[in-house]
Amino acid sequence: MxxxxxxxxxxxxxxxxxxxxxxxxxxxxxxxxxxxxxxxxSGKSTLAKLLLGLxxxxxxxxxxxxxxxxxxxxYQIRSRVGIVxxxxxxxxxxxxxxDDIAFGLENRKVPHDQxxxxxxxxxxxxxxxxxxxHAPENLSGGQKQRVAIAGVLAMHPDIVILDEAxxxxxxxxxxxxxxxxxxxxxxxxxxxxxxxxxxxxxAANSDKVVVLDSGNxxxxxxxxxxxxxxxxxxxxxxxxxxxxxxxxxxxxxxxEVPSSIKTLEQMEDYLCQ
Amino acid sequence: xxxxxxxxxxxxxxxxxxxxxxxxxLGIVLLMVCVFLNFTHPVVNDAGETVKATYWTMTAIxxxxxxxxxxxxLWISHMSFRSVLASLRSLWFTLIFLLVIYILVPTQxxxxxxxxxxVEAWNWSVYWDSFADAGKIMLRLMxxxxxxxxxxxxxKPLDLTYALEWYMAPLKVLHFPAAEVAMxxxxxxxxxxxxxxxxxxxxxxxSSRGVDFAHGNIxxxxxxxxxxIIPLFVSSFLRSEELANAMECRGYDPRxxxxxxxxxxxGWRDIFGFIIPAALLGLYIxxxxxxxxxxxxxxxxxxxx
Amino acid sequence: MPVKFADVSYxxxxxxxxxxxxxxxxxxxxxxxxxxxIVGRTGCGKSTLVSHINALxxxxxxxxxxxxxxxxxxxxKRTKKLKDLRKKVGLVFQFPEYQLFEETVEKxxxxxxxxxxxxxEDALKAAHEALLEVGLNEGFFKxxxxxxxxxxxxxxxxxxxxxxxxxxxxxxxxxxxxDPLGSKDMMDLFEKVHQAGTTIILVTxxxxxxxxxxxxxxxxxxxxxxxxxxxxSLFGEDIEKYSLETPxxxxxxxxxxAKGKDIDVAKVKDISTxxxxxxxxKEAK
Numbered sequence: 104m105x106x107x108x109x110x111x112x113x114x115x116x117x118x119x120x121x122x123x124x125x126x127x128x129x130x131x132x133x134x135x136x137x138x139x140x141x142x143x144x145s146g147k148s149t150l151a152k153l154l155l156g157l158x159x160x161x162x163x164x165x166x167x168x169x170x171x172x173x174x175x176x177x178y179q180i181r182s183r184v185g186i187v188x189x190x191x192x193x194x195x196x197x198x199x200x201x202d203d204i205a206f207g208l209e210n211r212k213v214p215h216d217q218x219x220x221x222x223x224x225x226x227x228x229x230x231x232x233x234x235x236x237h238a239p240e241n242l243s244g245g246q247k248q249r250v251a252i253a254g255v256l257a258m259h260p261d262i263v264i265l266d267e268a269x270x271x272x273x274x275x276x277x278x279x280x281x282x283x284x285x286x287x288x289x290x291x292x293x294x295x296x297x298x299x300x301x302x303x304x305x306a307a308n309s310d311k312v313v314v315l316d317s318g319n320x321x322x323x324x325x326x327x328x329x330x331x332x333x334x335x336x337x338x339x340x341x342x343x344x345x346x347x348x349x350x351x352x353x354x355x356x357x358x359e360v361p362s363s364i365k366t367l368e369q370m371e372d373y374l375c376q
Numbered sequence: 377x378x379x380x381x382x383x384x385x386x387x388x389x390x391x392x393x394x395x396x397x398x399x400x401x402l403g404i405v406l407l408m409v410c411v412f413l414n415f416t417h418p419v420v421n422d423a424g425e426t427v428k429a430t431y432w433t434m435t436a437i438x439x440x441x442x443x444x445x446x447x448x449x450l451w452i453s454h455m456s457f458r459s460v461l462a463s464l465r466s467l468w469f470t471l472i473f474l475l476v477i478y479i480l481v482p483t484q485x486x487x488x489x490x491x492x493x494x495v496e497a498w499n500w501s502v503y504w505d506s507f508a509d510a511g512k513i514m515l516r517l518m519x520x521x522x523x524x525x526x527x528x529x530x531x532k533p534l535d536l537t538y539a540l541e542w543y544m545a546p547l548k549v550l551h552f553p554a555a556e557v558a559m560x561x562x563x564x565x566x567x568x569x570x571x572x573x574x575x576x577x578x579x580x581x582x583s584s585r586g587v588d589f590a591h592g593n594i595x596x597x598x599x600x601x602x603x604x605i606i607p608l609f610v611s612s613f614l615r616s617e618e619l620a621n622a623m624e625c626r627g628y629d630p631r632x633x634x635x636x637x638x639x640x641x642x643g644w645r646d647i648f649g650f651i652i653p654a655a656l657l658g659l660y661i662x663x664x665x666x667x668x669x670x671x672x673x674x675x676x677x678x679x680x681x
Numbered sequence: 682m683p684v685k686f687a688d689v690s691y692x693x694x695x696x697x698x699x700x701x702x703x704x705x706x707x708x709x710x711x712x713x714x715x716x717x718x719i720v721g722r723t724g725c726g727k728s729t730l731v732s733h734i735n736a737l738x739x740x741x742x743x744x745x746x747x748x749x750x751x752x753x754x755x756x757x758k759r760t761k762k763l764k765d766l767r768k769k770v771g772l773v774f775q776f777p778e779y780q781l782f783e784e785t786v787e788k789x790x791x792x793x794x795x796x797x798x799x800x801x802e803d804a805l806k807a808a809h810e811a812l813l814e815v816g817l818n819e820g821f822f823k824x825x826x827x828x829x830x831x832x833x834x835x836x837x838x839x840x841x842x843x844x845x846x847x848x849x850x851x852x853x854x855x856x857x858x859x860d861p862l863g864s865k866d867m868m869d870l871f872e873k874v875h876q877a878g879t880t881i882i883l884v885t886x887x888x889x890x891x892x893x894x895x896x897x898x899x900x901x902x903x904x905x906x907x908x909x910x911x912x913x914s915l916f917g918e919d920i921e922k923y924s925l926e927t928p929x930x931x932x933x934x935x936x937x938x939a940k941g942k943d944i945d946v947a948k949v950k951d952i953s954t955x956x957x958x959x960x961x962x963k964e965a966k
Contacts, residue, residue: 142860144830155625178627186625189858193615194622198534198566205637210627212635222637240569243723254626270858273723273886275924301860304929340862345929352952367933374959375940574779580737581780584772585841586764586796603792606782610827 105169106130107295108154108262113163115153123149125318126163131311133261134292138306139299141315142340147299150315151266154297155186167262182211185255189267191247192239200226200242201235204254211258221257228290229253229283245276249283256287263287265298281305307344308366314339327362346370386529392453392649393530396642397539399649404527406653410442411519413660432489432508438660439515445656446522453530460525464518471514478506533565538640556630563619571612578607684711684734684849684880688743691729695741703729705904706743713848716872716881718891718912721901722924727884730901731851734882735770736763747849768797771847775854778834781826786812786837789826793845804844811844812837815870832863836870843874850874853884868894888928892916900925917946930955 108131116122124146131137141147152158154165156177165172167180188194197203204222213221226232229249239247248268255263265284269277288294298305306312312329314322316339322329330336330347343351346367350360364373392400415434450460479502489504528536541558548554579589587600691704703726711717719727732738733745736752736759744753747770750760760766774780783789790808791801799807812821815836821829826837835855842850852871856864864887872894875881883895891898892912900908900915902923908915916931927935934944934955942959949955 143832143863152621155621157621157624178629181625181627186622188618188622190615190618192570193618196563196566196619196623196626198532198562202534202637206623206628207626209634209637210629210632212633215635215637215639218635218637238569239566240573258627273924274926275722278926303861340860342861345933349933349952352956356956367929367936371933371936371940374937375942577774578780580732581772581774581777583737584735584767584774585780585793585845586767588764603780603782607779610781611779 105133107133107168108297109164109166110150110154111164111166113150113153113161113165115149115158115161117149123318124153124161127315127318127320128163129313129320129323131262131295131297133295135310136288136296136308137298137311137313138309139297139313139315140301140303140306140341142301144317145315145339146318147315148266151186151264151299154264155181155184182258183261184264185258185260185262186264186266187248187251187255187268189270191244191251191271194251195239195247198238199235200231200237200239200250203239203250204257207254207258225253225257226250228256228287230279243276244272245279248272248276248280252280252283252287261293262295262297265296265300267299267301270301303342303344307347314341316340326365384529385532386453386455388454388530390453390530391645392449392526394643394645395530395649396640396646397531397535398542398640399642399646400527400531401536401539401543403649403653404523406657407442407445407523408520410653410657410660411439411516411523413438413657413664415664432505434663435512438663439512439519441656442519443515443522446519446526449526450522450529453526455525455529460522463521463525467514467517467521470517471510474510474513475507478509482506482509534562534638535640537562537565538638542640553630555634559630567615570615571608574611575604575608578604578611682748683713684882685709685746686730686733686743687746689733689740689745690742691726691733691738692741693729703904704733704740707906709899709906709909711880711882711899712897713880714878715897716875716883716895718883718885718895718898719901720885720888720891720898720923720925721907723886725901725923726904727901728853731772731853731882731884734849734851735767735772736760737772764797768845769847770849770851771842771845773839773842773850773852773855775857776835777838777842777855778831780838780841781834784825785823786817786826786829787822789837790841790844793841797845807844807846808840811840814843814873815840816866832859835859835867839870847879849880849882851882851884854886855883856885856887856890864890886925888916888920888926892928892931913947913949 110130111128113124113127114122115124127146127150139147139150149158153161154172156172159174167183170176170180172180195203196206201222204225205218208218208221222235223232226235229252231246231249231253234242234246234250239250242250251268252263269280272280284296288296298309300306307326307330309326312322312324312326313320314329314336321335321339322332326344326347330343333343333351336343346365349370350364353360360370360373364370395403415431415438450457482503482505489508492502492504492507494501531539537558540561541554544552544554544557582600582603583589585603587603588596589600589604592600686707686709689704689707690702693699693701693703707730719730721727729738733740733752734747736750739752739759740754742754744751744755744758746752747766750766750769751758752766753759781789783792787805787808790811791799791804794804794807795801809819809822812818817833817836817840821833821837826834829837839852839855850871855867855871859867868890871881871883883890885891895912898908898910898912898915899906900910900920900923907923913931916927917935920927930949930952931946934946934949937959938944944955944958948958
């Protein structure tokens with residue numbers, strides 16, 4: 104299977120000497136959910152900006168569906184990759200929810216008579232249909248992020264990058280976004296999600312985890328593989344997901360939990376046996 | 377800040393709200409011209425004598441009609457008069473200021489309303505015309521404010537921007553970036569509440585650090601304002617940078633042609649929005665040009681000689 | 682002396698059609714020397730509540746008593762010397778790094794102490810102490826605050842409050858946007874400040890912080906105090922109705938108990954103690 108996104112030997116530096124990313128290579132399979140974790144300043148957000156072609160002057164290659172990212176292919180690649188940023192306010196362009204979802208469509212030159220239908224459909228999917236005429240200042244952070252996701256999905260991307268999309272939200276907002284992402288994955292299993300996050304629990308439920316530390320890619324693999332490297336993770340100032348930590352503690356007491364047990368619910372059933 | 381009605385959109389579904397913003401802008405501009413038209417006709421009757429008070433009566437009729445019309449427009453558009461009054465309240469100071477200026481430096485060369493009182497000791501006369509002058513300017517200011525309120529209160533900022541872009545369209549021939557200017561304005565409007573919120577937050581934070589924005593000497597106040605302005609700039613820059621990234625990622629290219637979600641439509645009601653102000657302006661210009669009108673007014677007793 | 686709220690109500694935009702009652706008859710006492718959490722969903726009145734403690738807001742009804750200071754709905758009763766109150770109660774807002782404005786770190790930290798009447802050199806001395814306390818060494822003193830990383834900026838702004846030597850420190854979501862270890866460092870800092878005798882009032886959504894640092898919790902809901910309790914008892918209850926998330930450890934305990942286990946919540950501190958408890962309950966059966 105060909106990877107939908109392939110990063111190889113990516114190096115980037117803001118000021119010329121100390122690189123923010125040092126020779127990063129990883130592949131992302133179509134339809135997978137990949138979590139990129141690392142502490143602040145590890146190079147996660149730099150990576151996101153590079154994938155969208157927001158900064159020039161990197162070494163190495165970024166390929167989306169086999170097309171190499173360059174100045175020429177920039178708009179072609181951006182049409183396949185959507186991104187949701189951290190700050191809900193700073194990505195709300197329109198003066199109302201409808202206008203904001205329309206913004207991307209206008210850029211794509213979608214004809215006027217098709218817009219209303221598209222806007223209503225995607226607002227509906229994001230649970231924001233009732234808020235089409237609302238101005239951003241009257242929405243919660245979680246609602247604004249739902250609008251941002253609707254705006255991205257309305258452009259039918261193949262890859263959605265979530266750049267700490269829930270970091271500034273309260274627990275309710277976080278849950279709303281988590282549920283929305285789960286729903287959109289369910290409706291479109293071919294959608295690839297690249298989530299840049301601090302949330303170790305989110306990473307535990309992904310298909311693949313990529314760990315960055317000071318610009319280096321130190322670990323990549325399934326959550327079980329990655330989170331077995333406790334020392335490396337501690338060195339990278341990262342924690343261990345709860346269920347995996349529980350498994351480790353059980354293992355230290357001589358109980359090997361089968362690898363099929365991944366979620367808290369499965370763990371509860373196992374412990375009750 | 378919250379009860380400041382000027383420039384705030386009041387969502388409602390009135391006749392005026394439904395007008396095409398392009399027509400609204402044109403209509404309001406025409407009415408503004410009416411407000412600024414000055415009655416300059418020589419006030420002389422057939423016998424060659426100066427007709428007293430005609431100037432003031434005509435001015436009162438002209439400004440007064442716009443005033444009545446503005447109130448009518450505000451009423452049709454369901455604007456709350458209380459908020460209008462709140463915006464006008466700050467004009468009291470202006471009124472007193474104008475009055476003092478006009479009393480000290482009368483603008484009229486020929487006083488028509490007569491002497492109000494005379495201070496013999498200083499050899500100084502105060503004419504009623506000074507009061508009328510101040511009143512005229514006040515009426516004009518109020519008319520302008522109310523007309524602006526009708527426009528901004530009934531038109532979404534974004535629609536206003538689109539209308540302005542439409543008017544700027546001919547300038548595209550001269551490579552004027554009308555669409556980009558309109559986008560810039562609409563984003564600025566979108567971020568006003570966000571920046572207001574930012575400034576409230578920073579003010580609270582600095583107050584907690586002992587800044588007193590309301591009291592203290594000039595130096596302390598300058599430090600206080602600096603402690604507000606600099607963080608506000610920093611956060612605005614950060615916001616604009618992130619916004620630019622977000623817009624770029626969503627495919628915005630300022631040079632490329634875009635389609636439109638909101639289209640402006642000219643409907644049957646828009647004819648009124650144009651006809652009424654245009655007719656009023658036409659009437660005023662006619663009055664100013666054709667002197668026979670005054671004779672008619674004088675004869676019918678509207679303008680008392 | 683405690684911070685005492687006596688029947689405090691607060692209405693935003695009073696006498697307007699947009700009037701909104703954010704606090705409804707609040708009666709609470711925050712004990713001196715405690716590490717108290719104030720939790721609840723967004724818009725429940727937490728921020729409005731803490732803004733009363735240093736008189737950024739005045740109550741619409743009732744009064745707040747902070748040591749010898751009174752913040753009352755009655756203008757005549759209110760303490761006039763706000764500066765003394767604000768020196769005593771430090772308030773660290775959410776994303777405090779947005780309040781930095783001076784050209785050097787030390788000047789910015791000294792800004793508060795100077796406003797509260799300290800002399801230039803004393804203020805600088807207090808600034809240096811506070812900076813060392815938050816873990817920023819001499820190398821940072823003369824740097825511009827705007828060239829620091831996000832986490833360092835936040836430390837500078839917190840030092841700016843600590844330098845005023847407050848007796849009460851209110852912190853609003855101090856870990857927002859920080860990575861897990863950054864959050865831990867930040868909270869350990871507040872724990873240190875708490876150990877040194879400062880009363881800490883933490884406004885947060887993060888129940889893990891409540892669990893690991895606080896000794897008492899005030900749950901707010903819709904402008905009212907819904908509950909005053911301690912963290913572990915709180916996690917034994919159904920707190921989802923307040924939009925709070927039970928830490929996974931306690932969620933597991935609760936679910937296991939629902940499935941027939943008999944675990945004493947009070948004895949569970951971490952994964953290891955949970956497993957100990959599980960074994961005991963297994964033997965008991």
